[in-house]
Amino acid sequence: MTHISRKTIARVFLYIRTLDTLIRQKRNLISSKELARIVGVTDAQIRKDISNFARIGRPGIGYNTQELKDTLEEFVLQHNCVKLVLFGVGNLGTAILQYPGFQKNKIKIIAAFEKKEEKIGSVINGVRVYAAKDAPRIIAQKKADIGIIAVPERASQEVADMLVLSGLKGIVNFAPTTIAVPRNVMVKDIDFSIEFLSLFCNACM
Amino acid sequence: MTHISRKTIARVFLYIRTLDTLIRQKRNLISSKELARIVGVTDAQIRKDISNFARIGRPGIGYNTQELKDTLEEFVLQHNCVKLVLFGVGNLGTAILQYPGFQKNKIKIIAAFEKKEEKIGSVINGVRVYAAKDAPRIIAQKKADIGIIAVPERASQEVADMLVLSGLKGIVNFAPTTIAVPRNVMVKDIDFSIEFLSLFCNACM
């Protein structure tokens, strides 16, 4: 199979999310045109994205929602569940722990880590909070996939270094600073300030 | 001035963030090469981005950090402060209200709105929580720029409709669903599930 770009994969998850809703509404069929209208891309884009994975559309008819969803999920997730570890149980960390939008069979937060003594040992929404120093052991033991950095800016590089040493291959960084990692580790930065500011800038120009 | 793309603007804010740090460290000069290394892009990219706005680099020397930061900020913000309104004072909404990373002179949350009676009237981190029905009036009165949707999925479209009617030109949507808005309203979707899943997918392929 040819290489699939990061942008395509993000769109595929959008399609899956929408198909989920359609399936719950008992919709069996959908055309690229209508799916495009819902998710806000062009129909050609949808067909092209899907054609990376399969040929399951029927001309004149469209796609079977369940079949399409299953096919896309098979390719992007391969029946895996993503195992996350969270660093920093402050306001944002707690919000992530209690986020109701995770589909439990696809995303699971397996441990949280925190420096502050008073939070260690507590359980938030079913997730235990450990001391930061125990992280490498627990990450290896439970075979985590992705680390979430929700600690203050000054601690973010230190946490990132530890995540890399623990063998994680992906990091989502909510701290408002660039973290340095080896080329083979993927980082997704989410800086609320930059999201708000750049949207404002786009909306005004 | 020629049109500046969304991606370029997001990078410019990254540069500004990094320059801020350098200035605090009393660094006066920086080359495109070193800035590139810090933020993780190529030096050519940096020079090209900057050249959209000004010609203030000196060959053989580099850029003056303060001058570069001021110039970039002048173009992307024009001395404005972004005024945000927040919808939904749940876990995520509260985390955003208490987020310590906003530079107060650039970003200000001017009001929060919530349906649940018990939260209305409270003040969180200096921001007052109003009843959702008062939103249009307050948005118009205080001239808000951007709306943040941090309500449950089922209420997100309703809130989006109201934001559009209130005249906002930008929406950051944290609800895990696509919202329908007129073409002239800019939307930035941040779906935690999709961010985590697609990073996982990228890291594994």
Place this chain on the structure above:
DNA sequence: TCATATTTGTGAAATTTGTAACGAATGAAA
């Protein structure tokens, strides 16, 4: 002064990404 080492700004080339268009497949209706 002159050679050398940096580093910018920019036009051209390369790459990536998205769009358009069309043949082929399908079903519905006359």
Place this chain on the structure above:
DNA sequence: TTTCATTCGTTACAAATTTCACAAATATGA
């Protein structure tokens, strides 16, 4: 059966974005 309206999958095209590469500018040191 034939026609018509849909819709897919794919190829060719267009647009956007990034990288390359080099002249020009600057500083340094012999």
